[in-house]
Amino acid sequence: MAVITYPRRRQAAAAGGVRFRIEGLLTFLITSAAALGLISLTLATLVTTQGYEVRRLQAEQARWTEQTFRLETEISSLQALDRVERLYLFYAPRILGPAGPAAFPDPVPETVAAGWRLEEVRPLGDDVLLVLDRVRPEPAAAAPPA
Structure with missing residues (x-):
């Protein structure tokens, strides 16, 4: 039976190569985790911004609906008084819109x-x-x- 022996230099170089690979893998994992965290933060910011935009548009729609209702009320009151x-x-x-006010x-x-x-x-x-x-x-x- 033959025994293979490696000189100490080769053993040290092989151990250093493994250490280098582990450090490279660890660096890759940390960088990937940071990139995924940044992507997640960016997406959360976009969703929040879109939510605020939807709320702003809903408030604007409510304001226009209220103004339309006021205008219709004024028109009805003027027509009832024979001033038009x-x-x-x-x-x-x-x-x-699906819930638009009736004209008459x-x-x-x-x-x-x-x-x-x-x-x-x-x-x-x-x-x-x-x-x-x-x-x-x-x-x-x-x-x-x-």
């Missing part, structure tokens, strides 16, 4: 004949402008003297 003589209605067939209170009238006369219909690109004038009832004629 002419309406300019722009019909823009675009969906603005329910029930929607079948015609505009109840107090309004259609004066003009004008196309404006993809939209249409309707001009309506208020129709005032004529005063009752005085009864002829008998």
Whole structure:
């Protein structure tokens, strides 16, 4: 049976090579962990930023909805007082949202004949402008003297 012996230099060099490999592996693992931590931090920051952006847009949508409701209330009150003589209605067939406010209170009238006369219909690109004038009832004629 043959025995292989290595000189001490070779043994020391082999042990140093193993140490070098372990140190290289340890350096690689630490660098990889730091890179993964940095990527995780970057993704968490992006998600947080997007969350704030969504909240800001929701607040802006709520503000616009409130302003639209106030405007509709003012329009309704002015129409109820017979102060509006002419309406300019722009019909823009675009969906603005699933819960958008109704343009007219329910029930929607079948015609505009109840107090309004259609004066003009004008196309404006993809939209249409309707001009309506208020129709005032004529005063009752005085009864002829008998």
